[in-house]
Amino acid sequence: MIWLNQTMGATGMNNMDFLFFSRRREKQYIPSHFHECFELVYYYGKGHTKIGSTAYHFRQNTFALVAPFTEHDELHLNEADVLFVGFYSEREGLSYLNGVFEDDQDGTIENILLRMKDEFVKQQDDFSDMLNLLVGELSIQLLRLIGTRKAPKQQSDRMNYVLNFMDEHFRQKISIQALADLAGYSYGRFRHLFKEKYGVAPLQYLYVKRLNYARSSLILHPEKLVSEVALDAGFVNDAQFCSMFKRENGISPKQYRLSKIWKNN
Template identity: 75%
Template sequence: MNKLDFLFFSKRREHHYIPPHFHECYELVYYYGSGETRIGKEFYSFREHTFALVTPFVEHDELHAAESDVLFVGFFSDREGLANLSGLYEDDEKRSIETILLRMKDEFMQQREDFSDMLNLMAGGLAIHLLRHIGTKKPLKQQTDRMQYVLNYMDEHFRQKISIPALADLAGYSYGRFRHLFKEKYGVAPLQYLYIKRLNYAKSSLLLHPDKLVSEIALDAGFVNDAQFCSMFKRENGMSPKRYRQLVKSGNLPETKGNL
């Protein structure tokens, strides 16, 4: 059975993150930009004219480094061998895979008579081309620096609620191992890293928005409440946020710590 399940062409903004998810069908994601993806337990760095093939029920996510287009399709196929090909691959010089996807996109957009049946036939053709194109090839080299992948995620989402166990799972390590490796590589514990990012963001907000309430800045930066923010701010900078703001206005701001 060969059947198209979905087809989309969209633009991803800079640092756009697609959280972990899976499909009941195969998914092929064709990239026109750069970034990182996790397919199952393997990490890859994608670039223009590479594509990810994800088999059914395999969890995957994406982090885009810059604004770019992406074309992705979901399809069902009973072709033997396809189920073992999860990974990131590079299109050939003729852009054979891209050509097939663009034809499918064109058929989908025009919706001529019996377009649904045609798309199902094209999904079957795509499965054959994938087997021919990557059936004898290995996926592109896996990204070995999993900690950098997680760090990029933290840099993008530090203002949101992030659990350290979830980050450890994202990196593929146990909680204890992740904390140890992170501190060894970056010099601070992962939770401390998040707090410093939030404090630096809050300091910038105090400068850029002199009339904004401290409580609003605290919540916007990702702190639980303004009490937590004020306590950590004073510990890291030797003064309260209010005093910091006063010194900024007077032009007598001393050098503070807390920068990464």
């Protein structure tokens, strides 16, 4: 098993996040999970996977493409190799391609992944840059191979999907870039469309959700420290939480809790 997990210094549109190749055991189950980036899983065996709400079968020389923040699992029916790659891409249309697909007769997708594997194993000069270039090639080939097979969602459907995701996962660490990827837009375009549709910037929307949750938690769980409430609500630390809370409510979290307790008594 070989694993690469790197943080790229470049801010280009195509960036490698992780590369992973290993062997899965017979009847091995990978529990449901999601990533902040795209994930491509190339199969050499048989099994089942659920991507979002849709179940798929996979077999040799098929691959799963999973959009950011999309929950998915796997059940491997026989012992076989797998290749994983996690990556970021701003190419519009890529986010619509959740599913399991068959590689072409030339093994185009497999060849790119094997070149990535070779680059990582040899680690020649500037291999990280080469991996990022291969991510760009992979994004293009995915769109060529399967991009025309699925019709894009309407803009309102995309934004509603992202809003529902934010409502469900606001307590977790979520970057605006990842939300933009999920919607299939660039960072700037996503922020503009979100504010235009919902009247508030996406980051501000998350903060409001976290503050509302924290207010309720302060009253419902008086035994919890303010720092615990802050982290549970999704804030980076209690200092950030207290600053934002006081700015929005005029009093500190402790004062807010005491005022509610006195009022109820």
